[in-house]
Amino acid sequence: MSTALVDAPTTGGPAVAGARSPLRWAPLAVTLLFTAGALIATGTPVLDILKYALYTLGAVLVPGTLVYRAVRPTVHSLVDDLAMGIAVGLVLEIAGWAVFVGLGVPGLLWLWPLAVVVPFVAVPRLRRHWWVRGYTPVPIGWAWVVAAAAVFFVGYLALAFLRVNPILPAGEDDRQYLDLAYQLSLAGEAAHRFPPDLPQVSGEPLTYHWFGHMHMAVVGLIGHIDLTVVSLRLAVPGLSLxxxxxxxxxxxxxxxxxxxxxxxxxxxxxxxxxxxxxxLTQPFGTQVRFAVWHGMSLTYSWVFLLALIGVVAVLLERARATGLYVLAFLFMLASTGAKASSLPVALAALGMVWLALLVAKRRIPWPVTVLIALGLAAQLIATAVLFRFRTYGLALDPLSNLAVFWDGPADRPLWKHLLIVGGVVLGFLVNMQIRGLAAGPLLTRKPREWEPVVWFLLGGALAGPALYLAFSTVNAQYFARAGFTFLVLAAGWGYAIALENARLTRRALVALASGSALLALALLAAQVRFASPDQGTHPYSPVLPILKWSAGLALIGALGAGAWFVGRRFAPALRGRGVLVALTFVMLAGAHHLPMDVYQTLKAPQGGPYFTAPLPRSRVDAARWVRAHSDPGDIVATNAHCLYPPAAGQDVSNCDARVFWLSGYAGRSVLVEGWGFAPRPTGPYGEFWDLERLRANDAAFLSPTADGLRDLRTRYKVRYLVVDRRSGTESPTLASLADKRYDNGQLAVYEIRR
Known part of the structure; x- marks a missing residue:
């Protein structure tokens, strides 16, 4: 690997034009102003936006950047310091939260940045990190491209997520995507308990990757921002940027x-x-569409995974940068606590580097060995402490995630079965991995000439889908998503090589960009005009639209390639640029995808086109009343356990126990709410594991007694009973045994007497 990895000089020419001009800040200003405008347009209070900006600056960016400057071996660019500073600041935030919440003083969490800022002010040797010189100028074109990508994605979030999920419901017919209340409940739990429990079942350990929800809690605690605003407005756009x-x-x-x-x-x-x-369908999952907001832990984890890749890349070149080993270990811990699927992919990538260096140099690559050891230690700590060795149903079952598409009758002819299997595999590769073709120019050299970082990126890009194919359940998709992070870095590198080799003039570059935009619009128009719902009856039917679309694009590409081959005889300017144009065409095959998601969301204004649950205003009002009139340690009981309560006489075994609104909007632990996401092998329709607790809970609403309510108060620490009359009316006896504190007609809140 060249020393460009560490020093990355960029000098002279139009690439850095305006590097010292105030206009160099224009891309950042446009991005921030657009983001603020999108938030305001979707109902975010301006004061909360300002508070979030101050939190980001004072509690993440400043302490994180100072620490990063103290451990990095060389100066690169200001944007590098700030981006990595955000990642480091979020790592340090975890420790600050653990200390202050663990000590029972979450209200003092705003003090944690002083643990960094004060030493960097007081210690003379550290003061130099406040002001750094010798930065590599940031190319203005780079800044505008990145700003355009950021603005595009924030615009997507505004239309596909923010607009259809209000901070608070407006009426009784409102709906919300199912998982959002669950995420809110985890943030509420992390705001006052270390380590957090499962808020839907008080006292049940939360063996889950909950660091992202802890982050939302910290934003609320330091910024004094309502967690509904943090969860449904600020966290996802902020982490995405x-x-x-x-x-x-x-x-x-x-x-x-x-x-x-x-x-x-x-x-x-x-x-x-x-x-x-x-x-749109998603037979094999998606990378960012829908995934970034339906489970914000993924977006949060990318911050650490990307930062880890950057640190490892430097260590592969400068093995003696001791401070970066510490930073790598912290990113590994944070990454696996943010999303359990990230670190296994990174470890597999390091394993490929280790093997490649062993073969090439015929000696043990000790720096890589140390990194692998650190990764294994981080994985063991997370598996034992965070997850308590639970797997959430993940099991080794090779190709099971694809086999569901080629299942068929036993008498199916072999040739037909092989054809279907091949089509499914091809559909998977085209659907999720085709952007990796842009890495081609990077890999044209002989493998023995590849730098260690190339092996690292290639290893991660292969490990992600390999782990997805090796394990069962939909959760294995997250391995592929982690691997995709490596893939796009390699693909971007390869595309940059193709761009350099093409030696485009400014006019040719404008033509390429304009043609790309027109092609993307044409693909979107074709999708809107001609695509139809997947109505196939075969297991492989969801894959057919991918194959048909790919075949059509391949035909167009072949015709275009033929025309290009002929045309370059008459237009010398086309020579040497065909690879770049071909790669651009292939990369744009999915350019319509995010706009198409917006298009279908516009037709489903209540929570979007995904699985939504009823969220009437009366439920949220009752839950927020409980929050305003209780202490964080108070336990609440409810009769609402089923997403769609069974009618009288109906079998309760069909209960879909994915109910999270009370714990989410009250920010309090519930004795038994919905257990569908509990870290136990029950699933949404499984039976609750503690029948004694469930019977005691439900008896308080259906057949209350003084002794039963007293037992709830003393044994389970329950203070309030929240009656959701959609799930069943309370016994008339309850009013004589407990004090009614709130009633909006649909819900009532009773306080158990001491």
């Missing part, structure tokens, strides 16, 4: 080519999956 920036910065750092990072940011945050259905 950080991830877009880190994608571009790490792509630049690992390759030494600024526009490799810009291309990686576009490939990850603008271009989507290849498909051709309306509404």
């Amino acid at each position: 950080a991830s877009v920036l880190l994608t571009a910065v790490i792509g630049w750092r690992v390759s030494g080519k600024p526009y490799a990072g810009a291309a990686a940011a576009v490939l990850m945050w603008v271009i989507g999956e290849v498909s051709f259905s309306n509404p």
